[in-house]
Amino acid sequence: MPKNQEDKRYDTAKYGNMTNEELEEILRLDTEVGECEELDADEILCILDVLAEKDEACDDKTVQQAWGSFQQNYMPESKRKDVFLKGAHRSSRRWIALAVSIAIVICIPVVGGAVGWEPISRTIANWTKDFFSFSKIEEEDPVTAYKFETDNPGLQQLYDTVVAGGVTDPVVPMWLPEGYELTRISRQNIKDTIRIAAAFEKENEKIVISYRISAEMMSGRYEKSDVPVEEFEVNGVSYYIFKNKEKTVAAWAAGKVECSMSGELAAETMHQIVESIYRSE
């Protein structure tokens, strides 16, 4: 479905006098700059139109070969749906008595002096007297497709935002307790880190779900109360649940994403929300 020429907001003449190298440099910088400076889609398409006019276009044979390769090698993965629905189990729960207080999520470098550390499949979870954090985030390839189904439009919007951020790991729950509606969603690009946060509210109660995507050795830190950290595993991913004042917090890392959810919920409800990441019922 070709886009109407009238829809284009950019004039190809602006780029017509530039060399191919200059145009390619503009495109190269586009993936390196922050969100404020990046080009919008129409401008990129305009530059690509100019390049296509200057260069020999990709011939039909090449395109057909690429399409064949896509169907043979990539399409089967995108059609797989229930790959994450199997094998969920809980490991024995581990309770470790550790300490203190409350709720800020700050992005700062991981500091030394962790009192406890526990290797998990993709990260190292650290907890000290006052804080809980992940010390390293394993970068992964995009994972096999799974089917995201939800009755909550806010969760669907959150899922779309997360996927648009380049995340294909299953990290968004498909279920929240009845009545919670999306009231705010934000996405911030800070250097190499993307932060996505969404607030769901029901009357005066709130659930906040946040994601941090970064390759740096940075970690959000979660202040916690003087109660144990509960660890459990679903689909090979370790989840940590702990109390932070009145709130229950779930934190985990999946692929390149560090995730947390918090709300004034019972731990059992938080468990249900976590498990809904992999199934809608």
Added chain:
Amino acid sequence: MDARQSKKIEALYLEMYGKMIAYSRANLEEGELAEEAVQETFRIACQIPDRLLSSPNPQGWLILTLRNTIRTINRNRITAKRIADQYLLQQCKECAFSEDEIDLNILYENLADEENFRLLKEYAVEGKSILEMAEDRNITLEACRKRLQRARIKLQKKLKV
């Protein structure tokens, strides 16, 4: 994805492949990686066809998703390279060279019989696409992804020792 959506995505693929590969090549040095970024973008599109096809500007949606995919590939490679380098330095801690004098190419060769390391090396240092690595090993793309993922985890665990 139903037949109607498949047809539309195929049409978009044929229309946009040339432009998307040009954008991808401007950002990824290796040609195979550039193609992988485009294929990966369409794989994501096939996961959420409604999002693509209901967009007022599907071509723009594809370009922006491609940009995110390229950023992800670059981040993945940087991280994999860092893990590989840390692993090598740890392996070499008993060697007499100072860190500056370590010839990483020689070390890579010396460790080439270790499949996990070879996978990471091919991905992070040689810039091979996952599809190329899968074809070399006569395994599926998905199996190769999983092997690569396990290789990273294994090396990271060694780094923790």
